[in-house]
Amino acid sequence: MGSLARQALRLIVTSALYGFCIGSVHSLTFALRNLLKFPLLILGTAAVCSLACYLTSRAITRALDFRAVLGAVLGLFAQTSTLLASLGPVMLFLAQTIQDPDETGLGDYPLFLATHVIFVASCGSLALIRCTRGLSHRFALPAGRARLLMASWMALCLLVGSQFSWYLRPFCGVRTVQAPFFLGAEPDFRGATSFFEAIGDLVDPPPGRIEAAR
């Protein structure tokens, strides 16, 4: 099996594992759905961004061909997923033990969500630092150039990955709310139909749209 295939397989297994753990906060159904949705999110993001990542790398250095770029991007995601999978038991434990939401409030769900965000950010940052160093050593790139390369790849992946995760949502959620396999471009409670609108709504809340959504 080639190194790319191995990395893809590792990525699928580890991301599915972590997805299962965070989905279990809602129900077994959500956990099982995440076995498919999490790998789909990461592989889909890598696939959509691969061409742009390759062209960016060619503009910065010619040390990497398309296969090397794909390997580096998949490696970054695979490392993040592996780190996250190692935290899967923690999330599973939290998912089973948090105070359930009820009519009076969300219970411990915000704590669960905050832990998830902190884990993703920490694992992503750690993998990014390691991959940047690895890229620098493996392809004899100056550190500044390797950082620039990784930063541009990260920007591209964030652009696509954030919208893809919005489209595939929900990955987890409070148990009292049911949702289909994915919500796609359905408006959220503020009326935003995409990730970018949701961010815009956070910065500048639209009162009219919230009223309409209600």
Added chain:
Amino acid sequence: MDPNRRDETRALAAEREAEFGWADPNTGAAQPCQGGAAPMPAAGPPYRVGADPAPVAEPFSRAELLEAMRRPARLIDLILAERARWMRTVSQGQNAALLAALMGLAGLLFALPYGLVLGLDRAWHIAALFLGSVAICWPSLHIFGSYLGLRVETGQSLALGLLVGAVASIFSLGFAPILWFLGATMDPRISAMTLGTISALLLGVALLVGLAQLRRCLKLRRADPSLGWLMVIWQGLVLFITYRMGCYLGFG
């Protein structure tokens, strides 16, 4: 040593020399600074368009340029990854006109996918945006360059100008799948403005990368002040005209 491999090594050495100050002439490896000292400065007069930017880099032969015309992947490498050789070809002037034609071809060809994502009737809009803007601004580059004493032939200045459009188009090719994906996952009735904003942002990034590539090729830091100022002002003009062209074509 295989002649192709040797050429590649020499080009790499030239590129590294241009980037880091000096390079091992045998291996092409960049030499580390001793004791934290600054890299050795490259000898010779300040760079001008008519001078050689990197003495070791081989210019592209006519056969190589024609080959790139048939192989898009090679064309991308030629434009993005082989700056030293690209600049040497322009400086030497022998195949500059062919290189300019190649830049124009790349600008047309690689802009198509992004245009097709926008719609069949808008397939030509990206090429018009980038190449059209550069075409409008190119006479000023050539005339002002000549006026300021830069001995630049038409083919050379055309290649320099079209490099911006070609690189921007190549990056729009990379952004085409992203725009398609975002369009497919957003509600077009509600998110049209958001998608339009993202598209404008991506095209802006593509243009800025094109301008940055020109800057890297010219090595403005080592240029004489008149060329530096001319390029800064000309790049500002390209930005402004592309913005106006974008508004005219409905990207604004």
